[in-house]
Amino acid sequence: MTTSTKERILNVAERLFAKQGFPSTSLRDITTEASVNLASVNYHFGSKEALLGALLDRRFRPMNELRLKFLDTLESDAAETGKRIDVNDVVRAFLAPPFEQQTQGQLSRTFLRLVGRIHAETNEQHRATFEGLFQDVRVRFTIALQNALPHLSERVVRQRMLFLMGSMAFAMAGSVTPTNDAAPKDDILEPLIQFATGGMSAREEKP
Amino acid sequence: MTTSTKERILNVAERLFAKQGFPSTSLRDITTEASVNLASVNYHFGSKEALLGALLDRRFRPMNELRLKFLDTLESDAAETGKRIDVNDVVRAFLAPPFEQQTQGQLSRTFLRLVGRIHAETNEQHRATFEGLFQDVRVRFTIALQNALPHLSERVVRQRMLFLMGSMAFAMAGSVTPTNDAAPKDDILEPLIQFATGGMSAREEKP
DNA sequence: GTCTATATGCGGATAGAC
DNA sequence: GTCTATCCGCATATAGAC
Numbered sequence: 001m002t003t004s005t006k007e008r009i010l011n012v013a014e015r016l017f018a019k020q021g022f023p024s025t026s027l028r029d030i031t032t033e034a035s036v037n038l039a040s041v042n043y044h045f046g047s048k049e050a051l052l053g054a055l056l057d058r059r060f061r062p063m064n065e066l067r068l069k070f071l072d073t074l075e076s077d078a079a080e081t082g083k084r085i086d087v088n089d090v091v092r093a094f095l096a097p098p099f100e101q102q103t104q105g106q107l108s109r110t111f112l113r114l115v116g117r118i119h120a121e122t123n124e125q126h127r128a129t130f131e132g133l134f135q136d137v138r139v140r141f142t143i144a145l146q147n148a149l150p151h152l153s154e155r156v157v158r159q160r161m162l163f164l165m166g167s168m169a170f171a172m173a174g175s176v177t178p179t180n181d182a183a184p185k186d187d188i189l190e191p192l193i194q195f196a197t198g199g200m201s202a203r204e205e206k207p
Numbered sequence: 208m209t210t211s212t213k214e215r216i217l218n219v220a221e222r223l224f225a226k227q228g229f230p231s232t233s234l235r236d237i238t239t240e241a242s243v244n245l246a247s248v249n250y251h252f253g254s255k256e257a258l259l260g261a262l263l264d265r266r267f268r269p270m271n272e273l274r275l276k277f278l279d280t281l282e283s284d285a286a287e288t289g290k291r292i293d294v295n296d297v298v299r300a301f302l303a304p305p306f307e308q309q310t311q312g313q314l315s316r317t318f319l320r321l322v323g324r325i326h327a328e329t330n331e332q333h334r335a336t337f338e339g340l341f342q343d344v345r346v347r348f349t350i351a352l353q354n355a356l357p358h359l360s361e362r363v364v365r366q367r368m369l370f371l372m373g374s375m376a377f378a379m380a381g382s383v384t385p386t387n388d389a390a391p392k393d394d395i396l397e398p399l400i401q402f403a404t405g406g407m408s409a410r411e412e413k414p
Numbered sequence: 415g416t417c418t419a420t421a422t423g424c425g426g427a428t429a430g431a432c
Numbered sequence: 433g434t435c436t437a438t439c440c441g442c443a444t445a446t447a448g449a450c
Contacts, residue, residue: 005415023230024330026443037416042445044415116327119377123231156398163402166377167370173327191363195370195406202405205397212433233425244434249427251433 006044008034014055018113022052022121053129056118059101059111060130064137066097071140087148088197094141095168095196099189112188116173119165145200152204164196213251215241221262225320229259229333260336263325266308266318267337271344273304278347294355295404301348302375302403306396319395323380326372352407359411371403 003011012034016025027048031038045051070093078085101111118130138161146157171192210218219241223232234255238245252258277300285292308318325337345368353364378399 021228021230021330023228027445028443037418038444039418039446040416048444123228159398160402163374163378163399166375167373167406169377170327170373171370190412191366192370194409194412195367198409199374199402199406202401205401234427235425244436245426246428246436247434255426 005034005036005040008036009041009044009051010055010058013051014059014114015110017052017055018110018117021117022123022126049125052126055114056129056133059114060118060133063097063101063115064133066100067094067137068140070096071144075144085144085148087145087201088193090141090144090148091164091197091200092193094137094164095189095193098168098172099185112172116169116171119169149200156204157200160200163199167192167196167199212241212243212247215243216248216251216258217262217265220258221266221321222317224259224262225317225324228324229328229330256332259333262321263336263340266321267325267340270304270308270322271340273307274301274344275347277303278351282351292351292355294352294408295400297348297351297355298371298404298407299400301344301371302396302400305375305379306392319379323376323378326376327380356407363411364407367407370406374399374403374406 009030013025013030016029016033019025020029027038027041031041041048041051045054071090074085074089074093098112098115118126121127121130142158142161145161146152146154149157152160171188216237220232220237223236223240226232227236234248235245238248248255248258252261278297281292281296281300305319305322325333328334328337349365349368352368353359353361356364359367378395
C-alpha cells in the first residue's frame with residue numbers, strides 16, 4: 001500500500017477541491033494534509049492549475065469513456081433489433097458512470113462532489129479545460145437524445161440536456177443528503193434517472 | 208440618477224460575484240470598478256462577508272416573498288374551487304420570481320447568475336446565511352408539492368425538489384446560453400418549467 | 415526527489431488625516 | 433463620509449542545498 005507523493009497529492013487535492021472549492025484551497029492545505037513538502041506540488045505538476053488539470057484527466061477521461069461505451073452498446077443493440085433507443089436508457093448511460101467510479105467505496109462521494117463543483121464552475125479557464133474533455137460526450141448524447149425524442153426541437157433537446165446536467169451537478173455537489181451514505185447509487189442515481197427522464201420526455205409547449 | 212457609494216458597491220459586487228465567484232473577487236476589484244475608495248467597503252458594510260450578506264438580503268428577500276405570495280394565491284384559489292393545485296403552477300410559482308427581478312432589464316441576467324452561484328456554493332458559512340433566507344420557501348413549497356403529487360413518497364418529493372433547484376441554479380449560472388439575451392423569460396423560464404414539471408411528475412419506481 | 419528558505423505579490427482590514 | 437498609507441498574513445512559485 002505504498003502511495004507515491006504524486007498520488008498522495010492527487011488524492012488529497014481531489015478531496016479538498018471537492019470540499020472547499022478550487023480557489024479556497026491552498027497548496028499549503030494540500031501538502032500539509034498529505035504530509036508532503038510544499039514544493040513538491042510544483043515539482044510534480046508545475047502549478048496549481050496544472051494540478052487541477054491532471055486531476056480532471058485522471059478521473060474525467062475514464063468516466064467519459066465509460067459513458068461513450070454504454071452509448072455504443074445501446075446503439076448497436078438498437079441497430080440489431082431495429083427498435084428506437086429508450087430515453088431512459090440514454091439518460092442512464094450518461095448519469096451512471098460517475099457513480100461507478102468508486103474505486104475503494106470511499107472515493108465515490110468525494111468524486112461526485114468534485115464533478116458537481118467543476119460543472120458549476122464558471123471560471124473561463126477551467127471551463128475550457130473541462131469542455132475539451134467533455135465535448136465528445138455532449139455531442140454524442142445530444143444526438144442520441146434527439147433520436148430518442150424526435151417530436152422535440154433540437155434547441156429544446158440541447159437545453160434540456162443542460163438542465164439535466166444541472167440536476168446532476170447539484171445532486172453530486174452534496175446538496176442531496178441521503179440519510180445514509182451507504183448506497184449513493186440507489187439513493188441518488190435511481191431517483192435522479194427517474195427525474196431526468198421525466199424532464200427530458202416532457203411535452204414541448206410553444207406559447 | 209445619483210447612486211450613492213453604498214449602492215454602487217452593491218451593484219458592482221453583485222456583478223463581479225456572479226461573474227467570478229465570491230472568493231476570487233477582491234475588494235480591490237470591486238472598489239476599482241465602482242470608482243469608490245477601497246476603505247469605503249469596510250466603512251459601509253464592515254467586512255467582505257457582511258457585504259455578501261447585505262447583497263443577499265437586498266435581492267433574495269423580496270424574491271422569496273414573491274414566491275410565497277404566488278403560492279398563497281394558488282392555495283386560496285384551490286381552497287375556493289375545491290380543486291387540487293396543479294404541479295405546473297407550483298413549479299411556476301417557484302421558478303418565476305427570479306426572472307421577475309429584472310429591475311432595469313439589465314440586472315436580470317446578472318442576478319440569475321448570482322442565484323445560481325449561491326445555490327451551488329458549498330462554503331458552510333454562506334450556506335447557513337442562505338438557508339436562513341430560504342427555509343420558509345423550501346418548507347412551504349415542499350408541502351405544496353406533496354399535496355399536488357400525493358402518489359409520491361415524501362422522501363422522493365423532497366429529493367426532486369433539490370434536483371429542480373439544481374436545474375434552476377445551473378440554468379441561471381450561465382451555462383444555458385440562449386442565442387439572444389433579449390428574453391430570458393421565454394428562452395429559459397418556460398423551457399425550465401416544462402422540464403421541471405416533467406421531472407417532478409415522473410412515476411416513482413421502486414426496484 | 416525532497417527539503418529549507420525566500421522572493422514577490424495580493425488579500426482583507428484599519429489608523430488617522432481631512 | 434472619504435481619502436492615503438500601512439499593517440500583516442497568506443498565497444504561489446522558485447532557488448539552491450542536500
